[in-house]
Amino acid sequence: MARVTFKIWRGDKQAGEFKEYNTEVSEGMVVLDAVHQIQAESANDLACRWNCKAGKCGSCSAEINGMPRLMCMTRLNDMNLDEPVSIEPMRAFPVMKDLVTDVSWNYRVKKKIKPFKPRLPDNDDGSWNMQQQDVERVQEFRKCIECFLCQDVCHVLRDHHKHDEFIGPRYFVYNAALEMHPLDEEDRLADLKKSQGIGYCNITKCCTKVCPENITITDNAIIPLKERVVDEFYDPLTKLFRIFKPRK
Numbered sequence: 511m512a513r514v515t516f517k518i519w520r521g522d523k524q525a526g527e528f529k530e531y532n533t534e535v536s537e538g539m540v541v542l543d544a545v546h547q548i549q550a551e552s553a554n555d556l557a558c559r560w561n562c563k564a565g566k567c568g569s570c571s572a573e574i575n576g577m578p579r580l581m582c583m584t585r586l587n588d589m590n591l592d593e594p595v596s597i598e599p600m601r602a603f604p605v606m607k608d609l610v611t612d613v614s615w616n617y618r619v620k621k622k623i624k625p626f627k628p629r630l631p632d633n634d635d636g637s638w639n640m641q642q643q644d645v646e647r648v649q650e651f652r653k654c655i656e657c658f659l660c661q662d663v664c665h666v667l668r669d670h671h672k673h674d675e676f677i678g679p680r681y682f683v684y685n686a687a688l689e690m691h692p693l694d695e696e697d698r699l700a701d702l703k704k705s706q707g708i709g710y711c712n713i714t715k716c717c718t719k720v721c722p723e724n725i726t727i728t729d730n731a732i733i734p735l736k737e738r739v740v741d742e743f744y745d746p747l748t749k750l751f752r753i754f755k756p757r758k
Contacts, residue, residue, distance in 0.1 A: 511534050511535070511536050512534070512535055512536075512591060513532055513533070513534055513535075514532070514533065514534075514535050514544070514586070514591045514595065515530055515531070515532050515594040515595070516530070516531045516532075516533065516544060516545075516548060516594065516595050516596075516597060517529070517530055517594045517595070517596040517597070518530075518531060518545070518548070518553075518556065518596075518597045518598075518608070518609070519596075519597065519598035519599060519608065519609065520553075520556070520608050521605065521607075521608065522605060522606065522607050522608075523604055523605050523606065526605065526608075528596065528598070529553075530594065531548045531551075531552055531553060533547050533548050533551060533552075534547075535547075535586050535591070537587060538585075538587070539585070539586050539587075540581065540582055540583065540584055540585050540586065541572075541574055541579075541581040541582075541584045541586065541595070541597065542558075542560055542563060542570055542581035542582040542584075543586075544586065544595075545558050545581060545597065545609075546558075556608055556609070557606070557607040557608035557609060557610045558570070558581075558608065558609045558610065559609070559610045560581070560582065562582075563582045564582065565580055565582055565583040565655075565722055566655055567655060568580070568655035568656050568657030568658070568722075569657075570582050571600055571657045571658055571659050571662065572597055572598065572599060572600065572609050573596075573597070573598045573599070573600060573601065573662070574595065574596070574597055575589070575595060575596050576596065577720070578600060578659040578662040578663045578720050579659065579720070579722075580657060580659070580722050581597070583722055597609065599611045600613075600658065600659075600661075600662040601662065601668050602658075602661055602662040602664070602667040602668045603615065603658070603661075603662070613658055615673060616656070616658055616661065616678075616680065616681075619677050619678070619681050620681060620684065622705075623677075623681060623684060623685060623688070623698070623701070623706075624688075624696045624697075624698050624701065625688075625696070626688055626691065626693075626694055626696070627694060627695055627696035628693045628694065628695070629693055629694075629695040638692075638693055640692045640693070641692070644690075644692035645692060647690055648686070648687050648690050648691050650725055650726065650730060651683050651684070651686055651687035651725065651730075651731060652687065653723040653725055654680065654683055654684075654723060654725060655722070655723060656680065657722060658680060659720045659721065659722065660678070660679035660680055660683075660717035660718075660720060660721055660727060661678040661679060661680050662720075663716045663717060663719075663720045664678055664679055664711075664716065664717055665714075665716070666678070666707075666710045666711065672707065672710060675705075675707045675710070676706070676707035676710045676711075677706045677707065679711075679717035679727050679728075679731075679732065681706070682702075682706075682708065682711070682727070682731050682732045682735055683725060683727055683731045685698055685702060685706070685731075685735060686730070686731035686732075686734065686735055689735065689738065690734070699738055699739050699742045699743070702735055702738075702739055703739050703742075703743060708732070708735060708736060708739060709739075711732055711736070713728050713732060713733060713736075714728075715727075715728045715729075717732075
């Protein structure tokens with residue numbers, strides 16, 4: 511057992527500040543355990559969003575010592591507890607109260623992305639012919655738990671606030687899951703280039719680093735989408751002959 515100091519951001523969309531709390535922590539505790547203990551002992555009005563406590567719902571996203579992380583998956587044993595542990599809400603989204611942010615913008619973005627549009631069946635029995643490697647390619651993207659940590663760490667949203675022009679890593683992953691699906695025939699490249707702002711991404715891989723599901727966001731989703739946009743709109747040879755080139 512050890513007594514640890516936590517600096518937790520308290521406030522709402524109007525104003526706020528860090529307040530210090532001290533609590534006993536034991537081996538095996540995660541940051542969310544400490545927050546719950548602080549709620550029980552000295553701050554029962556502290557707002558904190560959580561659900562599964564197993565790293566699968568994405569609800570308890572926050573910034574711990576300045577790094578976007580899931581509170582339920584951040585072990586105190588792995589941190590320097592000789593110094594105060596800071597916990598604050600995600601900076602890329604508006605604060606509602608304390609550690610809770612308004613992430614509804616993400617769901618509005620998702621509604622604007624063209625949905626899955628399957629091509630006609632290849633066979634008379636209504637089935638399609640697909641390569642197994644094409645099926646497996648998109649499975650990684652389905653692991654996303656929509657914790658929005660990748661959105662929070664992205665400097666385009668976090669620092670430059672380009673929410674009206676940029677959809678963020680999470681929705682490039684969603685686009686990739688659709689664009690790379692072997693049955694999909696919808697065209698989303700013009701949207702990616704114009705309204706969704708894929709050109710703003712400078713592939714620093716910060717989104718990949720914070721993903722709790724270890725999705726290779728930059729290399730497997732964003733870069734291939736960028737390549738498709740370049741082929742479609744900037745490569746002179748591809749632009750000349752794209753009418754004869756299969757889209758998928």
